[in-house]
Amino acid sequence: MNFHKFGKSFVYATQGVLQAVKTEQNFRLHLLAAGIVSLAGIFTGLSKWEWIIVVMLIFGMFMIELVNTAIERVVDLVSPDYHLLAQQAKDIAAGACLVYAICTVIIGLIIFIPKWSVILF
Template sequence: MHPFFKSFHYALKGIQHGFSAERNMKFHCIAALGVIFGGVLTGLSKLEWLTIIILIGGMIALELMNTAIERTVDLVTDDFHPLAKQAKDLASGAVLVFAICSAIIAMIIFIPKWL
């Protein structure tokens, strides 16, 4: 079982690196704290909390994957290559799509509570 538990250690190191070194991860975490604070103030239902938790977890996981892709591309080549740029742009695009969808869902949840 030792290698199994060691994999958790490596995963936690990756998460720690993402939080400490990535500007966008910091932004997402601040936004998540704002959403959680808003959820506490507005009294979200259990289903709304589940939705928010999935969105926050998905956003953080996707940002970590984006960072991993960027690091891998940077490791493979120092030169400009159109495919390397596409890989980075596609990964960033995936984060943006999820962020927009998350914002829309947050509006669907929160706007009726504010009105």
């Protein structure tokens, strides 16, 4: 195993995440949402298993946004001019992000609403 190459792979991966943070508005929006959800979790006293679910949802959203961004960049590279299939590929990748985001909201509501109802009532 080449430890130098292994170490550089972490550098490249970090550069990829930072590039997404700098250039992708949706990624920054998800970072903000993750911060808000994390604060809400702290203030509502999530259980260990609830935190595990929330962390998996948050990082799952980050991962799918990164994959979506990579797909968009590759499509732009291989198809700089408009092409229907290129547009469909980008739309489908964005759709995957939307579906996962809806899933995270539903699960988040399932976790948080019972806790908020105890606090409010």
